[in-house]
Each structure stands twice: as C-alpha cells, then as structure tokens.
Amino acid sequence: MSLLSYTLRRLLHAIPLLLAVAVLNFCLIAAAPGDPVTALIGDFPAPAEYVAKMRQDYGLDQPLPVRLGRYLQHLASLDLGYSFANRMPVSTLVAARLGATLKLTGTALAVAAVLGVALGLLAARLGGWVDRLVRFGATLSYAMPEFWLGQLLILAFAIGLGWLPSQGAAPLRGAAAGWAGFVEGLRYLLLPASALALRYLALIARITRARAVEVLRADYVLAARARGASETRVLLDHVLRNAAPSVITVIGYNAGLLLAGSALTETVFGWPGIGRLLFDSIAARDTPTMLAILLMVSASVVIANLLTDVLHRLLDRRVA
C-alpha cells in the first residue's frame, strides 16, 4: 500500500474519533449541574422575564438534540462558541493565548526530543556508570510532578539565586525590541520549558536507550564495524535510524502528556497560554471555554497520533 493511501486511511479513521469527542464534550457539559445563566447573573435578583430572555438569546431554551446539532454545525465552521464569563467569542480568547502555549510546548518538545535521544544513545553506547546514571536520572525525573519541579526551579533560580524571572512570558512594562527582546523572552521561557520538558525527556531517553541497546547487538552493526565504519557513522546511520520508529511513536503518542503538563506548568509560572485560560475558566465556571479547550486538546492528540502513524510508516516500510 502506498504512503498516500495509508495516510488517507488513517485520516478516515480519525474523523469518527474527532466527532465522538465533540459529542462527548457536548454531553458532558449538558449533563453537568449548574446553569450558565445563573452563573452569569450571580446573586443579583433578576426578574424571571429577563432570565427567560437571556436563555432565549443564548439558545439555552432549545431541546438538547437541537443544541447538539447547532454545536456541531458551529464547530464545522470553526466557531467555538461564546464565553459568557468573558463576553467574547471563545475563538478570540483562545487565539490570543495559542501563541504562548505553542511557544512553551514547542520549546519543551524540541529540548526533550534532542536531549532525550542524545542521552539515550550515549547511555546505550557507553554503558557502565553513564548508563546507570542516565537510567537512574530518567526514573527519578519521570516520577516528579511537573508543577512541583516548576516550584523547585522558582525556589532555586528565581528566589534563591535571583537569576531568572518566575512569572509571566514577558516583562510587565512590555518587551524590548529586536535582539534584546529575544534574549529577554528566552529568560522568561527557560524555567517553564525546563519544568515541562523533564518528564517527557525521561520517557524519550528511556525508549531510545532500550532500542539502541537492542540495535547495537544486531549483526548489521557488527558488519558495519567490520567494514571499518566510524562509531559516529554506526550510531547515526544504523542505531539512530533503526531506533527512530519506536522513538517517534513514544514522542507522538505521549503528546497528551505534554499538553496536560502545559496546563500545570502555565499555572505555576503565570504563563499566559491555553492552560492558564483553562485554570481561569474552571474558576469562573465558563463552560464554553472549557469545552473548547477540551476539544482542542483532544483534536491535537488525534492529529499527533495521526502524524505519528504516518511518520512511523515513512521510516519503517514494514508497517502494513
């Protein structure tokens, strides 16, 4: 089967999953106790006609199937609904926060992937105390909740040593222009990205090491060495290439870990992203925003899995 038809088949597989997620989201919110109109009005003694008018305005007086149909219809046109608490469309709210989250998760993903693969290869190749150290470190790191690690980093580098800022993504007085602003941004990014990356890094290092140890035992590695290939060649051409499909699978299938971690990390560091928005929307009982974020995160996971499968197929032609 060609790569194209494989990709199409995976895509067809993903669509019902996405639809099911959307329906589940809707059911969850519809079944939840509490009422957005009551939450919006609060304790204010509003007249009954006013409440009824509000329900009508927001379409809350319609039967559930109608609301579900309308919800799916809106989703199809990328309309994520209206945030009662913030009095603006959810898509506007989310769009304003998306950049910050992408910056944080993207950095963490890159750091975790590069360092994780490097440490895993190093441990497998060198063995001995390096191997033991990497394995010990990975086991330890994987058990650490990222929000606690975030607090520890703040305690050490922001409060103790005073080297780095502890809250936000940019100085309150506004970011500087050009190169200085970029460096400034990196200073704000360093701690949250490290806190977010560590558990993911541990996972990647472990799988890379495990696969690399297997590959290093293979006959073709012995053959390559016998032909006089340098160790760098062996590691890059043979070990990395044969370990890559497994490593990519672990990276892609744990994208949810990174997104969940991002919600916690953003809360610790006051990072103005989607995670922080989720925290605020939970506090404000802002269900449309919660619903939109859950849908976005689920969709990201489905897409990440899809990309992983395609990439895996690209790297390992044996997958049917």
Place this chain on the structure above:
Amino acid sequence: MRPPLLALLMLLLCAILAPWIIPGDPLAGSADALLAPLQSGHTLGTDDLGRDMLAMLLHGSRVSLMVGLASSACALLVGVLAGAVAGWHGGWVDALVMRIAEFFQTLPRFVLALIVIALAGPGIGKVIIVIAVLAWPQTARVVRAEIGALRQAAFVDAARLAGMPDWLIVLREVLPQIAGPVLVLAALDVATAILLEAGLGFFGLGDPNLASWGAMLNQAQQYLRAAWWMSMFPGLAIGLTVLLFNLLGDAVAQHLDPRGR
C-alpha cells in the same frame, strides 16, 4: 522487587494508622503560622494557617494511596473484563471493544478529569471513577492480545474437552497465565493516578475537607518566597510515592522477563 514493595507497605501502614500516629484534625489551624522546620516542635514546619506540615502530609497520604489503589483496581477489573471478552470472542465484539478503547485512549486524561471534576464538584469517589474510566483501555489491550494468543493453546483445548464452560476456562486456566504483565500495568496505573490526583488538587479541585498533597502544593504556590518547606515536603511525598510504584512495576516486569532491558 523487595525494596520498593517493603517501602510501599510501610507507607500504606502509615496511611492506615495516621489518625493514631498524629491524632486530631490536621486541617485545624493555630497561631504558629509559617514556622520553619524544627521550630517549636514542628518537625516539618507549619503552613500559612499554622497547621503542622507533618500531620497534613501523613493524613494526605490516605487520599493519594486511596485514589491510586482504588482507581487502579477499578481500571484493572474493567480492563480485564473487556479485554478478556474481546480477545476470547474475537470478531465484531473484538472490533467494537477495541474501537471504544481507542476512543477513551484518545481523550486527554488530565484535561478531561479536570473538567469533569470541575463540573461535577469535588469528591474522592468521583475522582476514582474518572481516573478508572480513563485508565482501563491499556489493560484491556494487553489482556486482549495475550488471550488472543492463548485461545488456540493445547491446554485450552484440553479444558474444553473436559467439559469446562468457556467463562471458567478463561477465569481458571487463561487469566492466571497473563497475570504478570497485567500486574505491571496495574502498578504503573497507581503511579499515574496519584500524579493525576495531585494535579487535580493543585488546580484546587480536591476535597476541601481532606488534607491532600496536591492541595498543599497549590497553597505553597503563594508562599514560595516565605516558606520553601510548604512546597518541598508535599512534592517529595508525591515524587517518592510515584517513584516507588514505578519501581515496583519495573521490578515485576524484570522478574517476569529477566533477559529484557
């Protein structure tokens, strides 16, 4: 397998005996706010409301272990049942169960748990159910794969010839064969559940009437500058407990397959 198991048994004992080791309500405040560790009889210091950190930690272990063990047990039960039915029956039942499992695996666990608890209100029972509902597919997959492979085995045919009904064959002959990998998953599930529960507590969604490690870290966030110990000890407790369950899982796995790793 021994050291992590022993440590966990100790921890479990402490959690069970907490009301006798340090009696009284750990959440009752006092005037001794923000005392550093080892000051006036408070080994691990006090928090912003003058509550003893050690007492809160000890009582908090009950919530963490309870949620971890109970949700993992529920997930184990559902996962084994679903996986056994799918693997044994095959055909459309298998396809259906696996499709449902895949759907649940797609859902982002933490974010969904967060929203469900935010909407349904806090409560240990709810947290356990939500975590279990999101954790069973992994177990189901493993059980299904192993049972599918054993379905044609000679000892299964022998049991069938002896007149054993199918459900009894699965229960008595097949399931004991695959207990190992399932136990490994169960141990890892406990660790994941404890992390998840701590995350919920950190988001302020824990039971307000119970001491919990996640909630302690939530409170520590505002006092990082004044009281490092409020963050240090609950975090250590979570990390250590999760580490022990992970190590237990690894140890069982290694015991089952000494050649691996």
